[in-house]
Amino acid sequence: MYAGFYHVFKNVKGGGDWMAWWFWPLFMFVFTLLIGIISPVSGVGGGVLFVPLSTIITPFNIDFIRGAGLVMAVTSALSSAPYLIRKGLANIRIFAIVAPVMVITSVVGGWIGLWVTNAYPDGKYVIKVLLGAIILLVFFIMVSSKRIEFPEVKEEDRDSLSKKLNIWGEYYEPDLDAIIEYTTKNTPVAIVTFAIIGFVAGMFGLGAGWANVPVLNMLMGVPIKVATATSMLIITANAPAIGIYLTKGAILPFIVVPSILGITIGARIGAKVAEIIKPKFVRWLVLAILFIAGVLNIIKGLQGMQIIPPILPGV
């Protein structure tokens, strides 16, 4: 099935084919529109779906895909963060503590990712294998992680950094019809974890909501709604990594513009769809897609490096 699918797409890949120039921008628009719709329903970020799937089904080099993925993740976060801030859900105090570390590691990640693909003949395959491994990690985190709606952080649980920096916030919780106040714990450990997340986000052009939310919720003890909203704010810390891709010429308007247009419109539709359809089914469907995308990226990377014999076409 994959081989048939690949050959259909390969025939409109470009290089003189009459329909190539309009097919791919249109495809990217529809593809990202669908990602935009299912992201709010499934809870899986747009960048996490976009990058691994695009490396499998589009003809673009992984450099351009990661560049577009990063712009997409940052734009989605920028579009939703202001509303979440006004509601008291996205907390700039937490952002100001973790972002200084994330900015450095995401820029370093972006730089190393591009260096690997450009400096080594097999670089793009190494990145594919690593990307596949990260996607499988995302899959297992999303399947196994538990969420606590209102974690309790007692005064004695708070670390000295949380106390010194007076990390707090409040928001209105309609389910309880009450104003919920919250604070944090384990701040130093969380900062180290966010450094690693930033590196991965920069290197692969992935949004990092899949990792930010469990760290904020389970490790720092932030309510789940605040964790999800603050994660959006934290993703904006990856914005400087866009500069790395720009300086290497890895952002092409031909790919980026239809993709961002699609996800921007799709996210608005998705927010409404999320109220109607069953999120559990969509969530498992998306997780299945992630798992397949992870495995396919690893296989394509390994056969590109000639570690395994050719199983899939398209390397």
Place this chain on the structure above:
Amino acid sequence: MAVVVEKEKEAVGTELKEVLVEPMNYIFGRIMEILTIIGLIAMFVPGIIYIITGKGYLSRDVVVKYWDLKASAFWEKVMGVKVFGYSWFLNHLSATDCLSIIGVCILAITPLISLFGAEIKADKKYKILIGILILEFLFAIFRPILMGH
């Protein structure tokens, strides 16, 4: 808690509940909202014109032909150049594709400009943290110009 706050009202039935949003948070969000809209428009308008007409700094037909190459090889093949820094699009702003990259740049610096706004309203400790963050953003953005690669 002894923090100066602004109040955001939430309608609950006939009742209004007040959520306290710090001025630092509020101004950060407001600037972000405005700049994101500007950035998206600046990217979409010339970008869509470029895709439809195919005329820009990089010819559409050539882009389609070589977009499977890694970034460095793509630029050598398409334009015969090695790309470093921002000059490749800043020097060709009359072309619609390069103009749409300006929209991407606005989006990339939106958090930075929003941080400048938050810095004004932040208390002493957060002024330091946000100040560090601003310096990091500035370094990341201007590094290619300062260091030449």
